[in-house]
Amino acid sequence: MIVTELLVGAIVGLIISTTGVGGGIIILPILTYFFGLNALAAVATANFLSMLMKISSSYMHFKMGNIPFKGAMIVLAIMLPSTLLASVLVTWIASFPQYQLQTEWGINALVTVAILFSLYLFLQRLFFSLPLKPDAKQHNIKSLLLPAVMAGIVLGATGVGGGVVVLPLLLRYMQLNIKQAIGTSIFVTTILSGASALAYAQDGHTDIKLALILCIGAVFSMPLAKYLLLRLSERTFQLITLFIIVCSAIMMSINLFVS
Numbered sequence: 001m002i003v004t005e006l007l008v009g010a011i012v013g014l015i016i017s018t019t020g021v022g023g024g025i026i027i028l029p030i031l032t033y034f035f036g037l038n039a040l041a042a043v044a045t046a047n048f049l050s051m052l053m054k055i056s057s058s059y060m061h062f063k064m065g066n067i068p069f070k071g072a073m074i075v076l077a078i079m080l081p082s083t084l085l086a087s088v089l090v091t092w093i094a095s096f097p098q099y100q101l102q103t104e105w106g107i108n109a110l111v112t113v114a115i116l117f118s119l120y121l122f123l124q125r126l127f128f129s130l131p132l133k134p135d136a137k138q139h140n141i142k143s144l145l146l147p148a149v150m151a152g153i154v155l156g157a158t159g160v161g162g163g164v165v166v167l168p169l170l171l172r173y174m175q176l177n178i179k180q181a182i183g184t185s186i187f188v189t190t191i192l193s194g195a196s197a198l199a200y201a202q203d204g205h206t207d208i209k210l211a212l213i214l215c216i217g218a219v220f221s222m223p224l225a226k227y228l229l230l231r232l233s234e235r236t237f238q239l240i241t242l243f244i245i246v247c248s249a250i251m252m253s254i255n256l257f258v259s
Helices: 002-019 027-034 039-063 069-094 097-128 136-158 162-174 178-201 208-219 222-231 234-258
Strands: none
Touching: 002 027, 002 039, 002 178, 002 208, 002 222, 002 234, 027 039, 039 069, 039 097, 039 136, 039 178, 039 208, 039 222, 069 097, 069 136, 069 162, 069 178, 097 136, 097 162, 097 234, 136 162, 136 178, 162 178, 178 234
C-alpha cells in the first residue's frame, strides 16, 4: 500500500511541477476514488498535500527564474482573504449534518464550473490572443481583481486553484509566458493552499498521514520535472496543460451528474 501511495505521489508531483495543474484537479479524484475520502476530507487533504508538494516545486521554479516576485505578491494579496473566508465558511456549513450532502454536491459543482471557465480562458489565450497595447499591463492588473477574488473562493472551497484557475488568470491578465505563469501559479497556491489547509485542519478533516506519504513520493519526481522544464518548448507545455485541463473537465462533469 505504501509503495502504491509513493508511486501515486510521484506521478502527481511530476504533473504539478511541470504544468501547474494538479493540486485539486488530479488529487481530488485520487483521494475520492482510490483512497475513499468524502468530499470535505478530500478537499482538506488536497489543500494540505498541494502545499507540501508545491514547496519544493516553488523553490525549483524560483531557482530557474520563473517567478516574477512583485506580480506574484500582487496576486497573493488579492486572493488570500477570499481563500481563507471560503475555507472557514465551508467547514462551518459542513458542521451541520443536514447540509452534508448539499455541501458535497456544491463542492463538485463549483469544481466543474471552475474547470470549464479556466478552459475557456486558456483556449482564448492559446488560439485567440491579441497583441498587447502600451497600457495593457496596467489595465489587466485592474481587471484581475474580481477574477482573482473568485479564484480564491474556488481554491478555498474546493482545493482547485493552480493549473485550472490561477494559471489561466495569470496568462490572461498578467501577460506572463507559460513557464512564468506556471512558476507563479505554483508559488502563489503553495501559500494559499497552506492557509486553506490550516482552516480545515481546525475541525480534523485532513488526513495528514496520507498527505505526507504522497508528498514523499512527489519528491522523487523533481529531477525528471526539472529536466523536462529545461528541454521542452513553451508550446509543448501549453498543449500538455490544455490536455490535462480538458481531461479534468470531462472527468469532473461526469462526477457531478453521477453523484
